[in-house]
Amino acid sequence: MLTDLKQLSKQSLVYGLAMAAGRTITLVTAPILTRIFEPVEFGIIALVQIAVSLAVIFAGMNLTSGMTYYYNHYEEEVARRRVISTCFLFVVFSALFISFLLYILAPKISALLNIRVDSELKSNVVLYLKIASLSLFFGLVMTASQSVLRI
Numbered sequence: 223m224l225t226d227l228k229q230l231s232k233q234s235l236v237y238g239l240a241m242a243a244g245r246t247i248t249l250v251t252a253p254i255l256t257r258i259f260e261p262v263e264f265g266i267i268a269l270v271q272i273a274v275s276l277a278v279i280f281a282g283m284n285l286t287s288g289m290t291y292y293y294n295h296y297e298e299e300v301a302r303r304r305v306i307s308t309c310f311l312f313v314v315f316s317a318l319f320i321s322f323l324l325y326i327l328a329p330k331i332s333a334l335l336n337i338r339v340d341s342e343l344k345s346n347v348v349l350y351l352k353i354a355s356l357s358l359f360f361g362l363v364m365t366a367s368q369s370v371l372r373i
Contacts, residue, residue, distance in 0.1 A: 274324070281313075281358065286309070286313070288309065289373075290373060313366040318359060
């Protein structure tokens with residue numbers, strides 16, 4: 223009982239420190255970013271983040287939670303491996319597909335977001351969307367990989 227409590231405390235401390243480190247990095251980088259970007263660019267970045275967040279919903283579909291549930295649902299090792307591989311591959315291919323669409327449709331999405339600024343900044347919106355599409359793919363693959371490793 224006491225060893226379980228110690229292990230829980232250690233794991234909680236590790237996760238808590240990781241969350242605190244993430245918040246600290248955000249707090250430290252905020253003043254730096256406010257000197258680099260203008261308010262208009264912050265708005266554009268926020269719109270890009272909204273577009274990517276919407277794409278993540280469709281690409282990831284929270285399958286990693288279902289993978290954990292169905293992994294524990296089955297008793298046989300073969301069925302468990304099938305659940306993991308199917309979910310992982312589905313997340314990878316759906317993330318690849320959605321990222322590809324976001325990359326290809328970046329100019330249309332930029333027009334849909336109706337950002338009216340000078341031409342140089344408008345082309346950067348397309349670039350931001352393309353970079354975000356790559357980030358979307360690698361982020362979802364990383365999340366799926368972490369879920370597999372947790373099991």
